[in-house]
Amino acid sequence: MATGGMDEASNMKVILKHYVSGSPQETDMHLTAGTIKLKVPKDSNSIILKNLYLSCDPYMIFKMMKLERQLTDPYVLGSPITGYGVAKVLDSAHPGFAMDDLVWGITGWEEYSLISDPKNFFKIQHTDVPLSYYAGILGMPGITAYIGFYELCAPKKGDYVFVSAACGAVGQLVGQFAKLHGCHVVGSAGSPEKVDILKNKFGFDEAFNYKDEPNFDATLKRHCPEGIDIYFDNVGGKMLDAVLLNLRPHARIAVCGMISQYNREQPDGIQNLSSMVLKEARMQGYLATNYYHLYPKYLEIILPLIKESKVVYVEDVADGLENAPKALVGIFSGRNIGKQVVAVNCL
Amino acid sequence: MATGGMDEASNMKVILKHYVSGSPQETDMHLTAGTIKLKVPKDSNSIILKNLYLSCDPYMIFKMMKLERQLTDPYVLGSPITGYGVAKVLDSAHPGFAMDDLVWGITGWEEYSLISDPKNFFKIQHTDVPLSYYAGILGMPGITAYIGFYELCAPKKGDYVFVSAACGAVGQLVGQFAKLHGCHVVGSAGSPEKVDILKNKFGFDEAFNYKDEPNFDATLKRHCPEGIDIYFDNVGGKMLDAVLLNLRPHARIAVCGMISQYNREQPDGIQNLSSMVLKEARMQGYLATNYYHLYPKYLEIILPLIKESKVVYVEDVADGLENAPKALVGIFSGRNIGKQVVAVNCL
Numbered sequence A, B: 001m002a003t004g005g006m007d008e009a010s011n012m013k014v015i016l017k018h019y020v021s022g023s024p025q026e027t028d029m030h031l032t033a034g035t036i037k038l039k040v041p042k043d044s045n046s047i048i049l050k051n052l053y054l055s056c057d058p059y060m061i062f063k064m065m066k067l068e069r070q071l072t073d074p075y076v077l078g079s080p081i082t083g084y085g086v087a088k089v090l091d092s093a094h095p096g097f098a099m100d101d102l103v104w105g106i107t108g109w110e111e112y113s114l115i116s117d118p119k120n121f122f123k124i125q126h127t128d129v130p131l132s133y134y135a136g137i138l139g140m141p142g143i144t145a146y147i148g149f150y151e152l153c154a155p156k157k158g159d160y161v162f163v164s165a166a167c168g169a170v171g172q173l174v175g176q177f178a179k180l181h182g183c184h185v186v187g188s189a190g191s192p193e194k195v196d197i198l199k200n201k202f203g204f205d206e207a208f209n210y211k212d213e214p215n216f217d218a219t220l221k222r223h224c225p226e227g228i229d230i231y232f233d234n235v236g237g238k239m240l241d242a243v244l245l246n247l248r249p250h251a252r253i254a255v256c257g258m259i260s261q262y263n264r265e266q267p268d269g270i271q272n273l274s275s276m277v278l279k280e281a282r283m284q285g286y287l288a289t290n291y292y293h294l295y296p297k298y299l300e301i302i303l304p305l306i307k308e309s310k311v312v313y314v315e316d317v318a319d320g321l322e323n324a325p326k327a328l329v330g331i332f333s334g335r336n337i338g339k340q341v342v343a344v345n346c347l
Helices: A131-135 A140-152 A171-180 A192-200 A216-223 A237-244 A288-307 A321-330 B060-064 B131-135 B140-152 B171-180 B192-200 B216-223 B237-244 B288-307 B321-330
Strands: A008-016 A029-037 A047-055 A082-092 A102-108 A112-115 A160-163 A184-189 A206-209 A228-233 A247-255 A282-285 A315-319 A339-343 B008-016 B029-037 B047-055 B082-092 B102-108 B112-115 B160-163 B184-189 B206-209 B228-233 B247-255 B282-285 B315-319 B339-343
Touching: A008 A321, A029 A112, A029 A321, A047 A102, A047 A131, A082 A131, A102 A112, A102 A131, A131 A140, A131 A315, A131 A339, A140 A171, A140 A228, A140 A247, A140 A288, A160 A171, A171 A184, A171 A228, A184 A192, A192 A206, A206 A216, A216 A237, A228 A237, A237 A247, A315 A321, A321 A339, B008 B321, B029 B112, B029 B321, B047 B102, B047 B131, B082 B131, B102 B112, B102 B131, B131 B140, B131 B315, B131 B339, B140 B171, B140 B228, B140 B247, B140 B288, B160 B171, B171 B184, B171 B228, B184 B192, B192 B206, B206 B216, B216 B237, B228 B237, B237 B247, B315 B321, B321 B339
Parallel strands: A160 A184, A160 A228, A184 A206, A228 A247, A247 A282, A315 A339, B160 B184, B160 B228, B184 B206, B228 B247, B247 B282, B315 B339
Antiparallel strands: A008 A029, A047 A082, A047 A112, A047 A339, A082 A102, A282 B282, B008 B029, B047 B082, B047 B112, B047 B339, B082 B102
């Protein structure tokens, strides 16, 4: 919404009010109105973005906290929080970007963002898919699933694969990749509706609602009676501990997140790591951001799969920046079904 | 001691009286006299061994327990316990072994053993080193150190390496391998004497007595201020949890044992696994027994190192089968200094 001078627009922002401990709440954030010049500064390398979709990702909780051991730079109080987003370039002083380019990368939770150093943005070349996908299957979560499953888990046809948070941004892809690869796939999620989606939309062989299960070890013995060759761990904690009791020899565990633990003062203690020895298991932590050099290869693989409907992607789209805080805090209680994004502006 | 008929000898044995829980005690075992025919049965593939050295290894505790989840076959009550040993062939019906061959493999805790299927025994070709080494540096512990460090940890010159139980059968070798490889090496052990050996005999850059340290995280920050690239984990538990807080990016953790946890009803809960994600760390459990195909390669490397005194090996030799139970239970409290073996018969 252009107001004031020709180049100035009002700019709604999502601000972190204070650092959080435990689960973040909507009230930890507020919306505030500002203005922004929609022209890049002279002698800069910057670009001006109109933000279209914002991605709600688990890692963001670390930036909402101020920890004794700070793992990542915390958000700046009073400034808009940041995260992955899909955006349109309104103006550019950077030779790699031009007006009307579509891009994805780390942007602000606001209507418009001035990005002073856009070198980590990806230009979107394929627009015959939903643009929001670049916050999910075609963005960081997609690469996370691809790298974790194919590069780190070394899957073989017939492997027994278990995925936690299996209906989420990453899990739903891992499950589908595993099915395409000829694996037997079991997933856990947090509601009957999600379990239904796992089985009937994503083609998981088995799925269960972990909230109904008092004893994860018994649950896994029931759903994975042959044991687990590959565990794609999105949650950590008690589920990981139970998985360790159900490993097959030479099992591989990819750990891309431990969302069940992020809002805990005292994380669950993992007691069954000695299974790693006897099962000669491998556990590999990773950050998708360090694998972005493989993004072009991933796109070549995933775009045809999307177009041929061999892989589907479920999104939970919150409408408008005013609903962004609720959407973000919802992912820590599993309120979302599928990848949680926020639609900021319609094109 | 041959008694009775020409082919029959008295045969002292170490018997497990009952399955143990918690730390094994000397009183869980007893010595009993038996007799054995020193001729192999006809139409068999068996060999008769005169046992020379018996190896006390942490895994043996699992065979002394009867667990709800049995991880390995327990010892048979009333029969001699078994373990790695060095022995001389007295008689053989197996085409691969002849009288007077020296061998190492899984034998009985007794003076003489009838091995009905000796296919997993290795023939000892090099006798210009102490024979007891085939229970340690030239046997299973040696391969464990070699595989864990070189094959699984992918060491690079300049890496920061930390080894727990560093004065033990495996740890002392890992530390020396790491120094030969140009790494910076820190070790933990359980007495001032062991710390002295680490620094002054094995050439560790730093070493500490973990029993003096109330806060392993602070200890590691002091001794490994740059963080840890490679952790060779022999103990698990609280030390592993502290190491997780001190990993460098792309750290590798080889887990060949978790001796601190073996005699626990409730293992320590590991709370810091989420560091695996942010540090993109890899943890690999393994069993040396599955790498024995690399034994000839290992021998080619290690024999010259021993002969040129580039690698030294400290053993703690208990004298006589009557001292074997005490030697075995001692390794679970760290009573031994260096590799614990039992000399059964002198040659």
